Amino acid sequence: MLGELRPRLARVQGISLFLQNVQDVRLGGRLSSAQYQYTVVDANLDELTQWAPRVLEKLRSLPQLRDVNTDQQTNGLRLDVTVDRDTAARLGITPQAIDDTLYDAFGQRQVATMYTQLNQYRVVLEVKPEFQMNPSQVQMLYVRTPSGAQVPLSALAKVTQAPTALSVNHQGQFPAVTISFNLAPDAALGQAVTAIDRATRDIGLPASARGSFQGTAQAFQQSLASEPFLIAFALVAVYIVLGVLYESYVHPITILSTLPSAGVGALLALLAVNTEFSIIALIGIILLIGIVKKNAIMMIDFAIEAERDEGLSTIEAIYKACLLRFRPILMTTLAALLGGVPLAIGRGAGAELRQPLGITIVGGLLFSQLLTLFTTPVIYVFLDRFTRKRQRHQLPTLQPAPQIGVS
Structure with missing residues (x-):
């Protein structure tokens, strides 16, 4: 919609209009004329006034950005006495x-x-x-x-005119200029963040000046930095809990093997509908870690009990688990998947905030459901054989008892 309105409104003379998506939840940042902000801070106001327009022109040349503008107003006049x-x-x-x-x-x-x-x-x-x-x-x-x-x-003073700023914004008690921007139709926020970082490095800002993202862009940048640690911590926690539950260090790996397919499915779904990978989409992927692994838990838990209580072999136990657990797995997956459909296809106020969450949940569950029903039994059998083979190699070799002669 913004892409359709932008060229039409540009033909209206005498006004300057700035378009942005209004979010229900704001993650800080200044009130600006675009959705995302990048702030340049410098203790030297004259130096900031000189370098901020250069950063603005450089960002306007990036194909990933639209509606690039600034809150710097330097077209005022003052009288020096x-x-x-x-x-x-x-x-x-x-x-x-x-x-x-x-x-x-x-x-x-x-x-x-x-x-x-x-x-x-x-x-x-x-x-x-x-x-x-x-x-x-x-x-x-x-x-x-x-x-x-x-x-x-x-007779006492000389009065001269000089250009001056109409207002000087500050951040952290230092003069600051905030450059706001929207994303191009085919650009993601991660691509824009990378392009802006590269552009500011190419400009070569002075040592006293520094640039940083604000609001949603800042939260996204911080989430990218902490995302690997959060996912790694979640995987370690799940592995420890499952290892204690099953009294095994191998079977938790079988359950965790279902997670990559969910992440791939979520990313493919976002790519298919041309939706950016936002903070909400990241939250959806973290939710998938808890939702997707329940399929493998239902099968592995039943297979282990069948081996212990009924004396079945590994293949027989996992085969029986697949037959008896298929209906519960299908019902719980469809319940979670259909619950995410209204989020993915919903319209109205705040839909742009909910759609990435629904798309990641639907795509991740659908893709992982199609794969894990076939891959989980295979991985379970493979790891069980690997464990048994390793245990056989670790068993000590029994030496025959010496023969005692009878005289």
């Missing part, structure tokens, strides 16, 4: 007196308050509006000397 201190000192005029005169004229000084029966009104001192339109009229002000004489400001 340079006081001739020698002349002012000869006349007995202090810089504070000049400052008071300027503030009385343009500072909207409140000099009194008028009270009525219904309201109160503040009395503000300033020059008439017609004397505020032209910067040259500042020199028409007069400063009072200690003797009471009026001296024109033009």
